[in-house]
Amino acid sequence: MRFLDTLGMDFETRLAELRLMEPRLDDLSEWRRKVRRKLRRVLPQASEPPDRSVFRKLAVEPFWYRIRNHLEQERAALARKVLTGGVEEALNHLHPAITWKAPFLEIGDGNGPEELCLTGEGMLLVPSLFARGPLFLPAKPDRPGLPAVVYNVELDIDTAATLWQTDEEDTAAALRDLLGPTRAGVLECLRVPGSTGDISRRLHISSPSASKHVSVLRRAGLVRTDRTSNLAVHRLTDLGEAVLRS
Structure with a gap:
């Protein structure tokens, strides 16, 4: 099992695009307000979503240093939990929708639970700020050949206030x-x-x-x-x- 702090800015940008237009009040509300204001200022007549490179520059890059630091802290905290309490303890407290009963990892993503059998080939655990919920990503060459479980990190009020202040x-x-x-x-x-x-x-x-x-x-x-x-x-x-x- 390996721990990464993030799958990168491009990955988070794709997730952020999906979160921008959500009407809900949550830990991303201040981020949505600031990004929408930027988009109106830069692209006031746009009827279509901006090009991804433009969206990334306006919506993710200005906050990336703080986002990356927060995800690094989350990764380090998870690694410490594994060392002190073991893998089962850490995974069962990782997210309410994730359950570990060796050798099965059950992930609930809102569409019913998905059960994965882990047979010792390895797995990446990766926190995300913009994921709506846990995601399972099959192995790809750009992720050291390992499948990845991405879990969303929720922010408390104080952390959110600091994170979205640029x-x-x-x-x-x-x-x-x-x-x-x-x-x-x-x-x-x-x-x-x-x-x-x-x-x-x-x-x-x-x-x-x-x-x-x-x-x-x-x-x-x-x-x-x-x-x-x-x-x-x-x-x-x-x-x-x-x-x-x-």
Whole structure:
């Protein structure tokens, strides 16, 4: 049996996409509120869900450092339980929907329990913040050839409040003080590249105003403009990305 802290940001992003539109009040409510606000600001006219790479950048990456640390702590706690209480004790207290009666592991996923016979070939145990419930994933080459049991981690109120508070919010406030609210908004909305017209629509400012702010940011090395035929697309430079991450 092996313990991993996560199957990676891409895996959590796919799960997060499924959780975003849930109307329920739970430990993800604050995350949903912040992500929906970002999506409205960056893609105000969108009728379709954003591209996964855009969603990942807005919904998961800003929180990933804290998410990863929390999942690492969860993995370490499980490993300690196995050492002190044994495998059976640890698995039977892992999640209410998981039951271990050697050599069978029973996983309830809302569609009835699934019973797995573990014959000594090994298994991965992986916590997840965005999984709705326990998942069984068959062995794949990108998971050391072992099947994986992913179990959802629930957050208490204090942990959730800390987890969804990002350094990005402190950065955004500092940027507003430094650049002014409109110019900081232009920089922020170019996390998703766009034309001057796109910026104007996203921020509800005039095209001349958007063009002026982009020019200032371009001279500062925070934004670059790529021209294809008659279309000019503005995007963040590496320095611009670093400023928003700092």
